[in-house]
Amino acid sequence: MNGKVAKGNSMEERFSRQQQALLQVSRLWCELGSGADPVDAMRIVTQTAVESLMVGRASVWTLHETDPQLLACRCHSASGSPLKSMPETLAATAFPAYTDALDRNETVIWEAEPALQGPLGQLMVVPISCLSQRIGVLCLEGFETHRQYFPDELSTAHHLANILAAMLAAQQRRKEAEEVEEQLRDEVTLWNNLLDQSWDGIVILEVDGGVFLANQRYADILGYSKEELQGLHVWDWDVNYDREQLLAMLADVDEMGAHFETRQRRKDGAMIDIELSNNGCQYKGRKLILCICRDITERKRTEKHIHRLATMDSLTGLANRREFTRVASLEVQRSKRHGNPLSLIMYDLDHFKRINDSFGHSVGDDILRAVSEIARVTVRKTDLVGRWGGEEFMVLLPQTPLEDAALLAERFQKALDDHDFPSVGHVTASFGVTGLRPEDALDSLVLRVDKALYRAKKNGRNRVEPLE
Structure with missing residues (x-):
């Protein structure tokens, strides 16, 4: 100085x-x-x-x-x-x-x-x-x-x-602290905005099943507010699994995660289909589970509708020929592999062309629908009824020997005899029945049941004709 x-x-x-x-x-x-x-x-x-x-x-x-x-x-x-x-x-x-x-x-x-x-x-x-x-x-x-x-x-x-x-x-x-705090607030606001603008529902769960965070889209999917979701657990809306199963699943989730479909219950009680991807992560020393959810209810409805169009006959609601053939092929293979019996019924409405010519195709269609409904209530749940073409139909009977199949065909024949069809009155059908042989494939089985049906028609119609 x-x-x-x-x-x-x-x-x-x-x-x-x-x-x-x-x-x-x-x-x-x-x-x-x-x-x-x-x-x-x-x-x-x-x-x-x-x-x-x-x-x-x-x-x-x-x-x-x-x-x-x-x-x-x-x-x-x-x-x-x-x-x-x-x-x-x-x-x-x-x-x-x-x-x-x-x-x-x-x-x-x-x-x-x-x-x-x-x-x-x-x-x-x-x-x-x-x-x-x-x-x-x-x-x-x-x-x-x-x-x-x-x-x-x-x-x-x-x-x-x-x-x-x-x-x-x-x-x-x-x-500096205020700047950091403001930056953190901005980042939180940014992430919240990004989460809320997502087309997918996002929910972050604790390992105890509680909600750590959820975006607006997921709240909308379930019909809750984001605040309401904070007080809920995953078992409050997931209906595919019980509480213990869900807790075990949350504990098992790792960084690789999983992808699956499940069913969830909305606040209003409606059931929805959810496609879900999840993975685990660590946050401040604790495990959280990030779940990305997509409401696929409409997609599932569309898929079911498309499947129905592809596999069902539009007039009768029965399996169409393609679907019947697919299922029958699998059942033939399964029966031969396990040595179980299997039978096939083929029936045809008698003189159906006369009905169409006399009363019109609209009445003919009504009769086909009515006969199909009688078939549905006559067969067992394990059996499959299909429209083979025109007025010809098939019934596939897994785990059923030829004798029992013939008895079922007779019950069906009697049900038709007892039924009063509007505008027409009485309608009959001819039935061919056969059972699976060890050497059979589906083609040979169909060929034989068609032959049995031909015999029933040749022998006077309105009858059951078994063929071993």
Whole structure:
């Protein structure tokens, strides 16, 4: 430091000023712990510096975050000070006293510093730094030259600079914390918006089945609000599995996850089909299960409709020829593999062409539908009835020997005899019945049952003709 000549005042006055300065410093240190306002602190510091150290002006300058500039934050001038007003910024490189104090991290006193034009005699620059972080400087401008500062005055200046350092560092930490908090809020808002804009339902589950988070789409799928879902568990809506099964599934989910379909219950009680993909992840030391859900109820309905169109006869609702052939081929193979009996019935409505010619095709269609309904209620659930073509039909009877199949055909024949058909009255049918032989394939089985039907017609119609 380059202090020279003492200031001309009495010791009692100097100590009185120092005592007042210490009181102000003590108050500021106390306020610092409760989050004092930095602007108010700078006002008190600069005012205290001017009054206790008898300088013309005290000012606080902080380093710009990116540019090599010093920014004026606060100043206080003595009453009647002839010093000119300060600029708002100073180029750091143009004022070596400031940068020298910061670089050396110690107080620097310069005589007649030309930084600010006017009747300036001496300039004291006290660095403001915290934990090696350069923050700025406290500048004390005096009218006198060659003034010597006493140790207690230098100590006061350092205390004031330290208060500013703590205040400004705390302000910077608060600012950084607020920026981080704002960034986190923005990221949370972004992710929530992305989740809510997803076409798929997304729900994150705890391992205990509770809802950690759900997006708006999933809430809409189930008919709940997002807030309502927070209080529910997965077994409150999944109907394919019970509570223990679901807990076991959640415990088993890993990073690879799984993909499956399930049924879920909406808030209004309606059942929906859900396609679900899940995988496990770790969050703050606990396991969460991410589930991406898609409502496939309409798709399943469409698939069932398409399957129905592809496999069912549109007039009678029975299996069409293609579907009947597919199932019959599988049953023949299964029966031969396990050595089980299997029988086939083929029946044909007698004189059906006359009905169409006499009463019209609409009445003929009604009769075909009615006969098909009688067949459905006559056979067992394990049997399959199919429309083979025109007025010809087939009945596949797994696990049924020829004798039992013939008895069922006779019951069916009697049911037709007993039924009164509107507009027509009495309708009969001829039945051929055969059983599976070890050497049979489906083609040979069909050929033989067709031969049995031909015999039934040849022998007078309205009868059952078995053929081994």
